[in-house]
Amino acid sequence: MTAREEAKKLGLTDLEFDEILKILGREPNYLELSLYSVMWSEHCSYKNSKPVLKRFPTQGPQVLQGPGENAGIVDIGDNLAVAMKVESHNHPSAVDPYQGAATGAGGMIRDIFTMGARPIALLNSLRFGCLCDDRTQYLFEEAVAGIGDYGNAMGIPTVGGEVYFDDSYKENPLVNAMCVGIIKHDKIVRGKAAGVGNSVMVVGAATGRDGMHGASFASGELSDDNPDQGSPMQVGDPFKEKQLMEACLELLQNDWVVGVQDMGAAGVVSSTCETAARAGSGIELDVALVPQRDKDMKPHEIMISESQERMLVIVEKGHEDDVKKIFKKWDLDAVKFGTVTDDGMLRILENGKVVGEVPAASLAEGVPIVKRESKRPVYMDKLQIDFSKIPVTDDLNEVLFKLLDSPNIASKAIVYRQFDQTIGTNTVVAPGSDAAVIRIKGTKKGIAVSVDGNGYYCYLDPYEGGKQIVAEAARNLVVSGAKPLALTDGLNFGNPEKPEVYYQFEKCVDGISEVSKKLNIPVISGNVSFYNEGKFSAVYPTPIVGMVGVLDDVNKHCTMNFKKQGDLVVLLGENTDELGGSTYLQEVLNITAGPAPRLDIELEKKVQTCCLKAIELGLVNSAHDVVQGGLAVALAECCIAGNLGFSGEIETDLRPDTLLFGEGQSRIILSLPEENLSVLNKLAKEIGVKTSVLGFVKSGGLNIQVKQKEQVVGKIEVSTERIAEIWNNAIKRRIEK
Amino acid sequence: MNCAVIQFAGSGGDGDCYHVCKNILGQPVEYIFHKETFAAQDFDLIILPGGASHGDYLRPGALAARSKVIKSVIDAANAGKYILGIGNGFQILLEAGLLPGTMLINKDLKFYSEDIFVRVENNATPFTNLYKNGEVIRLTVACKYGNYYADKKTMEQLKTQNKIVLTYCDINGNAAEASNPLGSMENIAAIANQEGNILGLMPHPERCAEEILGNTDGIRMFQSILQYVEGGKIHDCSRRS
Structure with a gap:
């Protein structure tokens, strides 16, 4: 076989092979080809996405580390900072959901402590097919167990996340994990191999033949082909990772540590070439010195193996024994190679x-950038319909029941109950509210964290969908009382070689960029996962946004549950005539149609400013944003969470189903003592936001009367007990049938 | 009160216990690494924290119970020092033979993390004297192997000697099956040894010790011990069977 043929077999294109010839001035051998094939895979090189990712706003006075490192870092004041990143592990999770999800969490955690930050919270964002399918149930249960077991054993609380079910994810589930760590400004460590003569060490687990070509595996559609012996799957050992984390955090207290890098995708080769490229240096290494757990491993196998729980450490010459001593304490190897x-x-x-x-540098940064064709998908126009022809459903109670029974709206407690949510004694608001709130010990501060995505909106309209995700993530922090600071993204799309998929990708990025710019929430890290394809089509375009915000006084955090009978319930923002993209249309009426809800960024900004101010002033007892399922579902959620009820008459010129179940953006439900209403109204008026009293908190049930010109045109009358029962058991009853 | 928190390989809750002793109780506290030993006289309270020591490999607590530090823990127990095992710490006490019985995987075979209610069955212990008998308190559980099991004879002994200290219950104190999500035998959440100076419990009182975390029911367990130690009440450890 010629080198060119071999290159092709390893997934390199002719153009890329020519580029390698140019770089080397000779033909590469098999080892060298293997290095280029993994480093120039989409997963490691971002060759398909780089030009588009440049559109993200990444700057801001709060940004201490933007994209390009193991994780992004944002300032939260008091010499403290938060490191964060989202990463996907989609393809491994489709093959072995338990190990795939577990190692996804593991890799994410390593990216955080690599920077010197102690991980304090995990979140995840999961997408599966319909729960009616047996294999989906298996994937769902195993992925949740895998991600849970890993985080639980690590002693890091999982404080939030989201799960969404849709047929588009049936063959290719999405598993995105997010980790958040805390660090002092002066302790930030970067992945640089600087200083000629300094020692390059591998620490942690021994290297085996697991995860061979994992990066390439993640850079194509799922198939049975595997160019090498060994499995592309990695196997996680959370205990070893816990030891590795403690050892690394102890190591990083020393100023003779030059750089650290996770050996994630493409293992030894990626960590060495990336740290060298960042420092403008080179590395000479001997593969025979790398501890191995499989026999007779060839140099290329050692270089590209993705065995888990390993790190690359660069220290000043002469400190090798100090490193060994620290790692020995934690029963781990540390070897200079x-x-x-x-x-x-x-x-x-x-x-x-x-x-x-x-x-x-040619491995890390030399990949020829691929300019992909972008074309607006034809389906987008077909999915825009005229809603006036759809008759209004009479039984609105039944609609509410069906919505609360949708696994996409129902309680996810069955998932997060499998995650240790409170270890670390920092969890102020646990999963189940709009965002998690974590206190920062030794300060008055807290941070709020959320992860959000809406593949369905992005499918209907990638640009509006992209905008909406950032707005929703920010709104989730704001209703919790936090000021949003920065975001990390996980961009999950189909095959970028398809122009329609590339269009979705570009437009989603544009939407995210637009809102993050306007709301001043820069993108500080992220991950791209392409080639998420099912049998017949790509998954919904599914960008995920993880966001962190700060509360200067964590005692002033807010939650969504109604707290007190007699409190007034006020809507911040306006109900709009939008039914497109709603869960009501899709799941109750079985109509997949847009337009997706529009986002008015200026209005959104005002609504968030007003809500945050109201919480800071202590005016409100609860705050919750209106999202999937619309106003009625949001009110139901406030009632269920507070074990209370609501009664109100809403005057409108909208159809009752649009008013109750439409998913118009920029709306927040507040509950507050009556005596605070005038202050709230004054505040809202100053900012330029509309408020309207929807009703009041009571015991017992949810009663909404929709009126047009004082005539009742629709009503909901249900007991809180009944809706709680439905909402709590929707996922459970589907799994345990 | 001098406190020690043992750090087993892979302990996750060590920092939480340390935090409560130091910052909430305001007592001196030290970490003891599992490869070290300590002198019994140096400490009044020794905490075996939660987490997943050795990744829960083999059986939860089995490997940690063979750590070097365990010999010192046993010496301290024999010297009448107070030993508190929480979650994985409870499992380690069982595996070390300091408490009777064993832990099975939870009845639905999954990790379970939630606030639950427990009833105080015996407040005449150094760990529970600030609670009332029959009082219902709210604590957090977070474990995969919290399904307590003991043979008939051991269970009889625990009952007759009144060594069942906390049991899972509903908000009204009733021992309904639904209020025992881990499947624990006799709804057991905590037991003490015969001498009464060792307590193992699956729920995490250290996570329920501060207003900002939404629950302070757990702090009284630590205050109980403090009162015993500082209040000069000498717990009688002389009775041995």
């Missing part, structure tokens, strides 16, 4: 003999 050089080369030796040599 290379040296930093100044020639910019990644030189690979086997027992002292050079077996491969390529410019480090």
Whole structure:
């Protein structure tokens, strides 16, 4: 086989092979080809997405570390900062949901403590097919157990997340994990291999043949092909990772540590070439010195293996024994296997003999960027319909029941009960509210964290969908009493070689960029996962946004549950004539149609400003945003969470189903003592937001009368007990049937 | 009161226990690493924290119970020091033979994390004297192996000697099956040894010790111990069977 043929087999294109010839000035050997094939895969190189990702706003006075490192870091004041990142593990989770999800969480956690930050919270965002399908149930249960067991064993609380079920994810579920860590400004460590003569060490687990070509595996559609022996799957060992975390955090207290990098995708090769490229240096290493757990491993296998729970550590020459001592305490290996050089080369030796040599920066940054074609999908126009022709449903109680019974709206307690939510004794608001709130020990501060996505909106309208996600994530923080600071994104799309998929990708990024710019919430880290395809079509375009906000006084946090009978219930923002994209249309009437709800950024900004101010002033007892299922579902959720009821008459010129179940944006439900209403109204008027009294909190049930010109045109009358029962058991009854 | 928190390989709740002793109770506290030993006279209270020592591999607590530090824990127990095992710490006490019985996987085979109610069955212990007998308190559980099991004879002994200290119940104090999500035998949440100076419990009182975390029912367990130690009440450890 010629080198060109071999290159092709490893997934490199002709163009890429030509580029390698140009870089090396000769034909690469198999080892070198393997290195390029993994490093130039989409998963490691972002060759399909880089030009588009540049559109994200990434700057801001609060940003201490933007994209390009293991994780992004944002300032929260008091010399403290938060490190955060979202990452996907979609393809591994489709094959082995337990290990795939577990190692996804593991990789994410490593990215955080690599920066020197102690992980304090995990979140996840999951997408599966319909729960009516047996295999989906298996994927769902195993992925949840895998992600849970890993985080639980690590002693890091899982404080939030979201789960969504739709047929588009049937063959290709999405598993995105997010980790948040806390760090002092002066303790931030970066992944740099600087200083000629410094020592390059591998710490943690031994290297085996697991996860071979994992990065390439993640960079194509799922198939049975595997170019090498060994499995693309990795196996997680959370105990080893816990030891590794403690050892690394102890190690990073020392100023002779030069750089640290997670050995994630593409293992040794990615960590060495990326740290060298960042520092403009080179690395010479001997693969024979890397501890191995499989016999007779070849140099290329050692270089590209994705065995878990390993890190690359670069320390000043002479401190190797100090590293070993720390790792021995935690029963881990630490072995020097290379040296930093100044020639910019990644030189690979086997027992002292050079077996491969390529410019480090060419692996990390030299991939030819692929310009993809982008084309507006035709389905988008077909899915816009005229709602006036759809008759109004009479039995609105029944609609509410059906919505609360939708696994996409129902309680996810069955999921998060499997996650330790409170270890660390910082969880102020646990999963189940709009955002999690975590106190920062030793300060008055807290942070709020959320992760959000809406693949369905993005499918109907990628641009509006992208906008909406950022707005919703920010709103979730605001209703919790936090000021949003920065976001991290997980961009999950189909095959980028399809122009329609690329269009979805571009437009979602544009939407996210637009709102993050206007709300001043920069993008500080992220991850792209392409090739998420089912048998017949791509998954819904599913960007996920993880966001962090700060509360200067954590005691002033707010939650969604109604607290007190007699409190007034006030809507901040306006009900709009939008039925498109609603769960009501899709799941109750079985109509998949847009337009997705529009987002008016200026209005959104005002609504959030007003809500945050009202919470800070202590005017309100609860706050909850209106999202899937609309106003009626949002009110029901406030009632269920507070074990209270609501009664109100709403005068409108909208259809009753649009008013109750439409998913118009920029709306927040507040409950407050009557005596605070005038202050709230004054505040809202100053900011320029409409408020309207919807009704009041009472015991017992949810009663809404919809009136047009004082005539009752629709009503909901249900007991809180009944709706709670439906909402609590929707997922459980589908799994336990 | 001098407190020690043992750090087993993989302990996750060590920091939480340390935090409560130091910042909430205001008592001196030290970490003891599992590869070390300590002298019984140096501490009044020794806490075996929660988490997943050794990744729960083999059986939860089985490997940690063979740590070097365990010998010192046993010496301290024999010297009448107070030993508190929480969650995984309880499992380690069982595996070390300091408490009777064992833990099975939860009845639905899954990790379970939620606030639950427990009833105080015996407040005449150093760990529960600030609660009332029959009082219902709210605590957090978070475990996969919290399904307590003991053979008939052991269970009889626990009952006759009044060593069942906390049981799972509903908000009204009734021992309904639904209020025992882990499936624990006799709804057991906590037991003490015969001498009464060792307590193992599955729920996490250290996570329920501060207003800002929404629950302070757990702090009284730590205050109970403090009162015993500082209040000069000498717990009688001389009775041995």
